[in-house]
Amino acid sequence: MKAAKYIVEFIGAFFLVLTVGMCVIDPGGAGNMAPLAIGSALMVMVYAGGHVSGGHYNPAVTLAVTLRGKCDAVDAAPYVIAQVVAAALAAAVVGFLKVGENFQPLVVDVMPAMLAEFLFTFALCYVVLHTATAKSNAGNSFYGLAIGFTVLIGAYSVGSISGGAFNPAVAVGLGVMGLLKWSDIWIHLAGEAAGAIAAAVAFKMVVRDQS
Amino acid sequence: MKAAKYIVEFIGAFFLVLTVGMCVIDPGGAGNMAPLAIGSALMVMVYAGGHVSGGHYNPAVTLAVTLRGKCDAVDAAPYVIAQVVAAALAAAVVGFLKVGENFQPLVVDVMPAMLAEFLFTFALCYVVLHTATAKSNAGNSFYGLAIGFTVLIGAYSVGSISGGAFNPAVAVGLGVMGLLKWSDIWIHLAGEAAGAIAAAVAFKMVVRDQS
Amino acid sequence: MKAAKYIVEFIGAFFLVLTVGMCVIDPGGAGNMAPLAIGSALMVMVYAGGHVSGGHYNPAVTLAVTLRGKCDAVDAAPYVIAQVVAAALAAAVVGFLKVGENFQPLVVDVMPAMLAEFLFTFALCYVVLHTATAKSNAGNSFYGLAIGFTVLIGAYSVGSISGGAFNPAVAVGLGVMGLLKWSDIWIHLAGEAAGAIAAAVAFKMVVRDQS
Amino acid sequence: MKAAKYIVEFIGAFFLVLTVGMCVIDPGGAGNMAPLAIGSALMVMVYAGGHVSGGHYNPAVTLAVTLRGKCDAVDAAPYVIAQVVAAALAAAVVGFLKVGENFQPLVVDVMPAMLAEFLFTFALCYVVLHTATAKSNAGNSFYGLAIGFTVLIGAYSVGSISGGAFNPAVAVGLGVMGLLKWSDIWIHLAGEAAGAIAAAVAFKMVVRDQS
Numbered sequence: 001m002k003a004a005k006y007i008v009e010f011i012g013a014f015f016l017v018l019t020v021g022m023c024v025i026d027p028g029g030a031g032n033m034a035p036l037a038i039g040s041a042l043m044v045m046v047y048a049g050g051h052v053s054g055g056h057y058n059p060a061v062t063l064a065v066t067l068r069g070k071c072d073a074v075d076a077a078p079y080v081i082a083q084v085v086a087a088a089l090a091a092a093v094v095g096f097l098k099v100g101e102n103f104q105p106l107v108v109d110v111m112p113a114m115l116a117e118f119l120f121t122f123a124l125c126y127v128v129l130h131t132a133t134a135k136s137n138a139g140n141s142f143y144g145l146a147i148g149f150t151v152l153i154g155a156y157s158v159g160s161i162s163g164g165a166f167n168p169a170v171a172v173g174l175g176v177m178g179l180l181k182w183s184d185i186w187i188h189l190a191g192e193a194a195g196a197i198a199a200a201v202a203f204k205m206v207v208r209d210q211s
Numbered sequence: 212m213k214a215a216k217y218i219v220e221f222i223g224a225f226f227l228v229l230t231v232g233m234c235v236i237d238p239g240g241a242g243n244m245a246p247l248a249i250g251s252a253l254m255v256m257v258y259a260g261g262h263v264s265g266g267h268y269n270p271a272v273t274l275a276v277t278l279r280g281k282c283d284a285v286d287a288a289p290y291v292i293a294q295v296v297a298a299a300l301a302a303a304v305v306g307f308l309k310v311g312e313n314f315q316p317l318v319v320d321v322m323p324a325m326l327a328e329f330l331f332t333f334a335l336c337y338v339v340l341h342t343a344t345a346k347s348n349a350g351n352s353f354y355g356l357a358i359g360f361t362v363l364i365g366a367y368s369v370g371s372i373s374g375g376a377f378n379p380a381v382a383v384g385l386g387v388m389g390l391l392k393w394s395d396i397w398i399h400l401a402g403e404a405a406g407a408i409a410a411a412v413a414f415k416m417v418v419r420d421q422s
Numbered sequence: 423m424k425a426a427k428y429i430v431e432f433i434g435a436f437f438l439v440l441t442v443g444m445c446v447i448d449p450g451g452a453g454n455m456a457p458l459a460i461g462s463a464l465m466v467m468v469y470a471g472g473h474v475s476g477g478h479y480n481p482a483v484t485l486a487v488t489l490r491g492k493c494d495a496v497d498a499a500p501y502v503i504a505q506v507v508a509a510a511l512a513a514a515v516v517g518f519l520k521v522g523e524n525f526q527p528l529v530v531d532v533m534p535a536m537l538a539e540f541l542f543t544f545a546l547c548y549v550v551l552h553t554a555t556a557k558s559n560a561g562n563s564f565y566g567l568a569i570g571f572t573v574l575i576g577a578y579s580v581g582s583i584s585g586g587a588f589n590p591a592v593a594v595g596l597g598v599m600g601l602l603k604w605s606d607i608w609i610h611l612a613g614e615a616a617g618a619i620a621a622a623v624a625f626k627m628v629v630r631d632q633s
Numbered sequence: 634m635k636a637a638k639y640i641v642e643f644i645g646a647f648f649l650v651l652t653v654g655m656c657v658i659d660p661g662g663a664g665n666m667a668p669l670a671i672g673s674a675l676m677v678m679v680y681a682g683g684h685v686s687g688g689h690y691n692p693a694v695t696l697a698v699t700l701r702g703k704c705d706a707v708d709a710a711p712y713v714i715a716q717v718v719a720a721a722l723a724a725a726v727v728g729f730l731k732v733g734e735n736f737q738p739l740v741v742d743v744m745p746a747m748l749a750e751f752l753f754t755f756a757l758c759y760v761v762l763h764t765a766t767a768k769s770n771a772g773n774s775f776y777g778l779a780i781g782f783t784v785l786i787g788a789y790s791v792g793s794i795s796g797g798a799f800n801p802a803v804a805v806g807l808g809v810m811g812l813l814k815w816s817d818i819w820i821h822l823a824g825e826a827a828g829a830i831a832a833a834v835a836f837k838m839v840v841r842d843q844s
Contacts (some may be wrong), residue, residue, distance in 0.1 A: 004417040011413065015334050019364050028371035032241055032664055037367035039673075040250075040360040044334070047357035048341040051348055052417050093330075097323050097372060112730050119726075123648050124679075130681040138683055141352035141563055146680035149673040153652050156670035160661035161730060197678035202644065206685050207638040215628040222624065226545050230575050239582035242454055248578035251571040255545075258568035260553040262559055285523075292454055304541075308583060335553050352563035352774055426839040432834065437756050441786050450793035453665055459789035462672075462782040466756075469779035470763040473770055474839055515752075519745050519794060563774035 005053040005075065006082045012045035012057040015088035017173035021094030024179065025101055035164070037156035043148025050132065051146065056076040058167040059083055060196040064125035067200035069210070071132045077146030083169040091176035105181045106163045113162035113184070114191040121166045121195030123200075135211055168192055216264040216286065220234025221255035221299065223268040224297035228384035232305030235390065236312055240309035248374070249393045250352040261343065269378040270294055271407040275336035278411035280421070281344045294380040302387035316392045317374045324395070325402040331365030332377045332406030333413075340414040346422055379403055427475040427497065428504045434467035434479040435508035438594035443516030446601065447523055457586070458576035461476055465570025472554065472566065480589040482618040486547035489622035491632070492555045505591040513598035523606040527603045528585045533582040535606070536613040542576030543617030544624075551625040557633055592615055637684040638708065639715045643680035645690040646719035650806035654727030658734055658814065668788035668797070676781025683765065683777065691800040692716055693829040697758035700833035702843070703766045716802040723811035738814045739796045746795040747824040753787030754799045754828030755835075758823070762836040768844055801825055 019041035025032035030037045042167070047053035054071060056062045059080040067072040071079070127150045131143040155164035163180055165171040171188040174180035206211065228254035230252035234241035241248045257266035265282060267273045270291040276282040282290070338361045342354040366375035374391055376382040382399040391399070415421065441463035444453035452459045468477035476493060478484045481502040487493040492502070549572045553565040577586040585602055587593040593610040596602035602610075626632065646732040652674035656663035663670045669810040679688035687704060689695045692713040704712070760783045764776040796813055798804040804821040807813035813821070835844065 006421070007413070007417050011337065015330075017362075017766075018330065019368050021677070022368035030246075030367035032666055033243055033246070033367060035245070035666070036669070037364050041364045044338050044357045044361045044364065047351075047353050048338045049417075051341070051345060057282065093326070097369070115726070116730065119648075119651065124643065127677050127681045130684070134684060140680075142777055144353060144357065146677045146777065150677045153648075153670050153674045153677065155661035156666060157652050157655035158730070164743050202640070206640050206682075217632070218624070218628050222548065226541075226575075229541065233579035241457075241578035244454055244457070247458070248575050252575045255549050256569045258564050259549045259561075260554060260628075262552070291604065304537070308538065308580065321426060329524050336609045355564055355568065426841070429835070429839050433759065436784075437752075440752070441790050444790035446716045452668075452789035455665055455668070458669070459786050461788045466760050466779045466786065467637060469773075470760045471839075473763070473767060515748070519749065519791070549744050566775055566779065 001186050003126070006078050008049040008053040009057060010014050010054075010082040010086040011062055012049050012053075012055060013083040013169050014090045015045055016041050016057050016167075017087040017090035017170055018093060020173065020178050021091060021179070022097065025094070025103055025177075027101070028098075035159060038155055039148045039150075039152030042151050043144045045175055046147050047144035049117075054132070055144070055147075057083060057169070058124075058138040059169055059197070060121050060167055060192040061128050063168050063193065064129060064196040064200045067197065068129050068133060070201055073093030084172050087169040087173035088176050089172040094177055103179065105119045105179055108162060108184050108187060110187055114187045116158035117166060117188050117191030118195045118198075120150070120158060121192040122199045123154065124150045124166050125196045126202055129199060130207070134207055162188065162191075166192060166195075184193065217289050219260040219264040219266075220268060220290050221293040221297040223260050223264075223266060224294040224380050225297070225301045226256055227252050227268050227378075228298040228381055229303035231381060231384065232302060232388050232390075233308065236305070236309050236314055236388075238312075239309075244361045244415055246370065247375060247418045250361075250363030252359070253362050254355045255393070257358050264290075265343070266355075266358075268294060268380070269335075270380055271378055271403040272336055272339050273331050274404065275340060275407040275411045276344065277412055278408065279340050282401050298380040298384035299387050302384040305388055314390070316390055319373060319395050319398065321398055327369035327373040327397045328377060328399050328402030329406045329409075331369060331375070332403040333410045334365065335361045335377050336407045336410030337413055340410060342417035345418055346420050349365060373399065373402075377403060377406075426440050428500050430471040430475040430477075431479060432472050432504040432508040433500050434475075434477060434507040435591050436512045438465055438479050439459040439465050439509040439512035439592055440587075442592060443513060443597060443599050443601070444519065447516070447520050447525055447599075449523075450520075457574045457581065458567060460577055461570045461572075461574030463570070464573050465566045469566035475501070475556070477566070477569075479505060479591070480546075481591055482543050482589055482614040483547055483550050485615065486551060486618040486622045487555065489553055489619065490555060490625060506594050509591040509595035510598050513595040516599055525601065527601055530584060530606050530609065532609055536609045538580035538586075539588060539610050540617045540620075541615030542572070542580060542586070543559065543614040544621045546572045546588050546619045547621030548624055552629070553617060556629055557631050584610065584613075588614060588617075639711050641686040641688075642690060642712050642811045643719040645682050645686075645688060646716040646802050647723045648678055648799075649674050649690050650720040650723035650803055651726060653743070653803060654724060654810050654812070655730065657735055658727070658731050660734075661731075668785045668792065671788055672781045672783075672785030675782070675784050676777045677800075679780050680777035686712070686764070686806040688780075690716060690802070691757075692802055693800060693825040694756050694758055694761050696826065697762060697829040697833045698766065700830065701762055701766060701836060708787050717805050720802040720806035724806040727810055736812065740813055741817050741820065742797060743820055744843060745749040749791035749795040749797075749800060749822045750821050750824030751828045751831075753783070753791060753797070754825040755832045756787065758797050758829045759831030759835060762832060763840070767840055768842050795824075796823065799825060799828075
């Protein structure tokens with residue numbers, strides 16, 4: 001089926017954003033374990049769908065993998081559309097399941113939040129490129145653990161500063177859920193795009209055999 | 212031994228439900244770490260018994276794997292019987308070890324609870340089919356981690372909404388332990404069956420080589 | 423070096439018991455994360471030393487593996503001696519590092535504690551035999567994760583009932599540290615020995631090719 | 634690119650120390666999950682960069698691996714420089730992101746702190762040598778998990794005693810951030826160097842084929 005890859009990207013991004021929303025909105029959320037749940041959600045979806053679509057679930061990862069030459073340029077736009085639509089749908093489901101809960105959007109400072117998103121989106125894309133696209137790591141069983149837990153470390157480290165998205169689709173989901181102000185979302189998109197590009201550059205600098 | 216597979220299913224489901232009961236009933240339980248313990252219980256039993264029985268420990272997984280064609284139809288009924296009897300026995304052991312503890316059954320709303328069980332049973336079966344039955348993932352070492360931690364993310368995400376069973380045997384165990392009302396168990400069974408079927412359909416849509 | 427295996431068993435049991443003592447004695451311990459730390463300690467030492475000694479660090483595991491025919495009978499006694507001496511030394515180090523902390527030994531009821539130790543020592547030895555000695559799992563990378571996290575689930579499930587040793591060397595270490603009364607240690611040894619034997623029997627029942 | 638290895642060491646040490654600082658400084662840190670985040674940070678960077686540089690990110694590991702003969706002596710100095718400069722830069726970034734937070738440097742006793750750093754630096758280097766350089770473990774997928782989670786167990790066990798560095802670059806980072814007094818850093822450096830040397834000796838004693 002031609003659309004198989006896009007369906008897999010949709011499913012993975014849906015469960016990632018669903019877990020984000022259900023775990024960070026208290027009461028009934030995951031409290032201080034939310035980053036473990038969110039990183040694990042990415043991990044399991046990368047392991048499940050990686051063999052079909054590459055398991056991006058994140059426009060920043062799609063950008064980095066495209067720059068690195070391991071994602072067909074023609075797939076990039078449908079991937080991003082699938083990811084963002086899935087995020088919006090997941091956010092709507094969270095709204096239904098958490099109806100009546102009160103919470104405030106995160107208050108973010110521009111420079112710290114953009115730096116935080118830049119740094120851990122860089123880390124995430126850098127880990128993806130090395131563990132899932134480097135020839136010398138072919139056939140490993142650790143790529144999902146490494147990729148998912150990079151989001152875990154980012155969420156524990158800077159979750160209180162930027163919300164810990166590291167992913168434009170997640171940022172959109174946070175916007176739909178009201179956890180992030182729409183007027184702040186450019187901060188995330190800019191930091192995340194810069195992180196993805198920097199990771200692709202760093203990967204090309206340090207890996208010799210890029211076949 | 213012909214019954215080896217059924218014994219392995221019995222042992223795995225027993226320890227899964229034992230861990231569920233011991234960890235969610237406080238005091239002396241695992242508090243906010245219960246989902247980590249429960250997901251890990253499934254993980255270790257999948258790694259231990261997967262090479263003998265496939266490591267289902269869950270009638271919904273048995274249904275999904277049977278629909279996908281990787282479980283003999285003749286095994287399905289004994290698998291489910293072994294899983295449910297093990298769950299009931301584990302619940303009795305929990306009753307002995309936790310005697311005198313007071314707790315109330317979870318109060319559930321039909322629609323949110325059914326949706327929650329549907330969504331994460333879908334995720335669980337989808338991850339099982341991809342990581343443990345897809346040809347392009349043969350020989351991997353990550354299937355147990357991916358499968359177990361899908362329950363972890365479900366438990367953190369919707370544990371407070373549906374109890375986080377994603378497994379009819381666990382639902383029966385929760386009923387025996389008094390953590391779930393018997394009058395609510397149809398909600399779980401319906402959501403879980405639908406999730407298993409949907410996962411088998413999704414798998415068939417997105418994976419080309421289904422040998 | 424002929425004693426290499428015994429040295430590796432000594433080092434692994436030392437760090438396991440050191441982690442147990444340092445993490446369960448508060449303040450300055452790991453609080454509710456102690457089971458994660460303890461399970462991880464076993465995991466890392468199994469991965470490090472498994473290729474040399476098998477990575478038992480536990481007389482119950484040595485018993486089960488010997489019954490299964492994958493540990494030379496002549497090695498069993500030195501293994502157990504190395505494990506127990508290491509546990510006592512680790513307990514002494516904990517005493518030095520935690521000097522002045524006040525805590526009480528765990529109060530245990532005989533039957534629940536023995537059942538708890540039996541059940542999870544069975545689970546631990548069952549997971550060891552399947553993941554580290556079954557021919558159809560040869561070459562996997564998950565054995566340490568599965569083995570270590572079986573202790574994690576046991577500790578979260580029954581830590582408050584039996585202390586969660588599942589290991590005679592750990593039980594001795596708990597005795598030396600004063601976390602367990604010496605008059606109660608027979609409960610652990612009996613439950614753990616029975617669990618190890620039952621796991622070897624179960625393994626032989628369910629695995630066809632035992633070469 | 635000749636400097637590729639040094640760039641990879643820089644990036645890995647940077648994110649390790651960034652995670653340490655962001656997670657241990659509350660509020661907005663990771664609370665009792667800081668050791669999980671820190672161990673995971675090391676894990677993901679070992680998996681990402683290990684195939685390029687070996688993934689040390691730690692002068693004590695570089696020392697142990699050099700003694701074991703798996704790191705060119707000519708690389709040792711640039712590795713350590715890259716690690717320490719990265720740690721200082723990460724500490725500066727933490728200072729920017731956590732500006733205005735109040736905290737006190739850890740108060741340490743010389744002997745317990747040195748023993749704590751010795752023991753877990755030994756454990757860390759011992760696990761690195763076995764899982765990442767032993768011929769009989771070639772091709773495994775668990776080395777990053779084992780290495781990263783050794784820091785997790787050390788941080789939960791002795792974090793309150795020594796700060797839980799087990800890494801001279803991290804110790805320098807803690808000094809720059811003000812979490813450790815400069816007058817105490819010799820305690821860490823001495824304990825860590827001794828631990829690295831002891832691990833190399835232990836590895837040579839217990840592993841037969843050291844090719």
